[in-house]
Amino acid sequence: MTRWLAAAALTLLLLSPDYARCDESASPGSATAESAVEARSRAWIKTELDGDADAFRTFATDGYIQLYVEPKTPLHPAHWVSKTREQWAEEIRTKQVKYHSVVLRNTKVRLNGDIAFFTGEFTEKGVRDGAEYTESGFFAETWMKRNGQWFAVSSFFP
Numbered sequence: 001m002t003r004w005l006a007a008a009a010l011t012l013l014l015l016s017p018d019y020a021r022c023d024e025s026a027s028p029g030s031a032t033a034e035s036a037v038e039a040r041s042r043a044w045i046k047t048e049l050d051g052d053a054d055a056f057r058t059f060a061t062d063g064y065i066q067l068y069v070e071p072k073t074p075l076h077p078a079h080w081v082s083k084t085r086e087q088w089a090e091e092i093r094t095k096q097v098k099y100h101s102v103v104l105r106n107t108k109v110r111l112n113g114d115i116a117f118f119t120g121e122f123t124e125k126g127v128r129d130g131a132e133y134t135e136s137g138f139f140a141e142t143w144m145k146r147n148g149q150w151f152a153v154s155s156f157f158p
Contacts, residue, residue, distance in 0.1 A: 037143050064155075
């Protein structure tokens, strides 16, 4: 429940009109930082497409968490699911999930010092548990700059 509350708070922050006052994107050099965050996210996606679990791990912090909604089924209501970096990397390594394509649209990077929020829309196609799938929706990633490099802290797929 705590993770859900944190994700909800992050979403409200990103959607809040007052957030623009915290946005440091107008500061000198921020266009470079914004480009670096987006490039880093896209490079991370390439490791998924390549099925390279070892490289995939290097893009996220040890404490990385992904939050997403598991849809309603006849037996279960819709519910939040969390996944760690290691769980996601293991799915890639064992080919439990194989990505054919991931397309990002309408992306935006918002900076707040050494924290960046990368948001937009996505469409992905692949194979999960042996079945072809296509998903589309919104995403919000949180990135943190450490020792001059950007690392994913969390991803949120509402």
